[in-house]
Amino acid sequence: MATQEELHQAVLKIGRANPVGRRGASKYLRRLDYSVLQQCIHCGMCLPTCPTYDETKLERNSPRGRIALMRRIADGQLEVTQAFGQELYFCLGCLTCQTACPAGIRYGEMFEHARADIERVGVLRNPVRDLVRALTLGWMFTRPQALRTVGRLVWLYQASGAEFLVRQLKLTRLLPMPLRALEPLTPRMQQHFSDALIRPVETPANQKYRVGLLTGCVQDLAFSHVNRDTADALLANGCEVVTPRAQFCCGSIHAHNGELELAKQMARRNLDAFDLERLDAVITNAAGCGTHLKNYGHLLQNDPAFAERAVKWSAKLRDIHEWLAEIGIRAPAASIPQTVTYHEACHLCHGQKITRQPRQILQAIPGLELVELPESAWCCGSAGIYNITQPEMSQKLLRRKMANIATTRAQVVASANPGCSVQLQAAVRESNLKLKIAHPISLLARAYRKSEAQG
């Protein structure tokens, strides 16, 4: 385990690795409404809540420090440099600072603009990174068919026993370092993706609402059962579920990784996929996507063709927990006697300020004992693709999370974000724990199904 000292040194080394590199003026931060940057009153209240500052105690690794850099860049007093690029990719984007901030900063927006500048100036470019970004952000996550094909291939690799053999023979050691670190984090693919599990329209007997269901990208491949569970929970609460076949990645991965234009494209495509007028709400069950999906209105505000629809979309977008709490959840009859603890996905509690509702849902399940998790809202280190780009810091956060989980003696960790689930799952596998990781809605759906089976 890296000591604070080692980490501190590693961070400094990153910053000093190549002082002469590309650099350039900002385009995105300069265009950002200046009052967004000015909103930071540099009081420091974000510091104790920031996971990276907590580890290094360096101002640069804090939200206040990062905003100060962004502001100087927007002012033209600093250029976009490699050190700035590395700093903004050391940030988890967990948005905990938005919860802590007394002045209501919109850090997420600044962070996305900063990363867009970093990519435009190209301060972090190298051939491998360029290739990976082109393959994932440019190709895989913009084409649902491509993503599903990749998902199918990974499923074959995992289900055929090839993965088992590779791991047993420790062939992963032949992989270059970034891929070797990535291998255990590959999510387990489902045999059937969402389209095979959910019909385009499903109607309950006692219909009160009609909602659209977003099936996501990673969620669609690796957690299609959570999508099925979400549909079941909605049906059980009187919602007709409309699940359009042609859905696209929501674009959060693009926005968070400096591809704002691609993110806007993805948003437009999703707006086209749903007939908003006929829906009471559009439902997502992935926290990371939810924060971004709710932001379409802001993202497309300058797009004359889509601005109005995007605002409507944002107004109708609901996280599944939020929606069920809003319409009043029907408690299942059957009991599920389990000890459960709840890990808060950053983009649910900090991004969307949804903290009460998932707990309410868990407590509505008879027999389920909810044990509070110490530091439940502290990032687990998954943070999108952070566990791949910053494995050292990510592992530190994961160990901290697992240590907290251990104190609860829970049998199940409920978590509402695919990224967190993959991250926690990897830790469970590595330490051979008996712990189960489940989406709160999966637990709820299981209770409904059990109730029905019992008649």
Next chain:
Amino acid sequence: MNKVAADLTRTLGSERVLWEREHLATYGFDGTAALYAQAGCVVLPKTTGEVTQVVRYAAQHKIPVVTRGSGTGLSGGSVPVHGCIVLCLVLMDRVLELDQKNLTIHVESGVVTQKVAELAEAAGLLYPPDPGSMKISTIGGNVAENSGGLRGLKYGVTRDYVMGLEVVLANGETVAFGNKCVKDVAGYSMKDVFIGSEGTLGIITKVLLQLVPKPRAKKTLLASFSQMDAAAETVSAIIAAKIIPCTLEFLDRITIKCVEEYAHLGLPLDAEAILLMETDGYPVVVEEEAQQMAEIARNHGAMAVQLAESAEESIQLTTARRMAFSALARVSPTTILEDATVPRSELANMIRFIQQTAAKYEVTVGTFGHMGDGNLHPTFLTNEKNAAEMARVEKAMEEIFDQAVSLGGTITGEHGVGLAKKAYLPKAIGDASLGLMRQLKRTLDPDNILNTGKIFD
């Protein structure tokens, strides 16, 4: 890398000397609006010995040293002097001893205030000073600024809890003052010279603090008034009735409006003042005092009085006050939090003056603060990019400070002078007092290297 950074790297190692622009830019400010200066380098010592080495180097080369903790100050006290060495003490964060027999805690100065409060609480004790930034402010910074907080009336301020200090002087010498004895009159009380000295006389490296038993019970009340005078008279009457509440906080009309717009708590928008009151101590006494306070408030024309019946209700009642600053800070790009302070008896006068002055200069000022100790927080909601408005803000501020002084008050109750109040200090304290301060500074720091140019030139 500049020469100073290179030299200090040989002492502290490369990982604890920062000199790159991307680092320096993030240490160029503190919690004060519109102040920025770039240091030559930032050093992060871990021991008093390392502090000594850095100070000796600075003394030898006559380089200014600006000491800081988490940089949350509100008077620019820890803003760098151009090209200086910033001595950041956040890595000196060891808790050395919690002595339950003598009720003291001994810590390094980089320990966060909240940590001290939590350790005390876990031992059934209380560390009373609770500055607004305590979640991240360091004890060293609190002592250097003599920070206050919400409990000033009953419990006093940071100074009242400091029993001993370890200080590195401008020549690099380390001196310890004070001990665990309640009584100690061996010579001058030198620790008191350094408390509130804002890093200009020495560098505080260790602090011995006094703790008190934790009160067994607390009761919270909230009252609204249609006149500020009625709220102020309520406070006076409570104290005249020989009750010393631990909290007596108020919000003025603009603050109430901002809080309501932000948090929708159902606050009365027609009220001129909301008064939050808390009393703590023995359960029976607390209960009786709370009833008495409620009655006094009613007798002085309170529009409504709420008495919390449970811990949850108590938290609910304190919400408006806790959100005051947040709610104000959201309104405009630049928020300037001031701390003019007057004797309690002049409080209503002072608030009225602030409101009139704000109207005269067409600036928005929300005022909240500590009604029990006369410490006001007129908060200017403005935009530093608007030069015309900033000029009006300056004028309004100057008149407010002048008025505070003429009412027998002070230009700063708990934030310190630093850079922000420097211009107002001579008028506030007079030549004789200022002369003595200068003499003291020259004696302890003849080369003027410690936080150069702060408080006075």
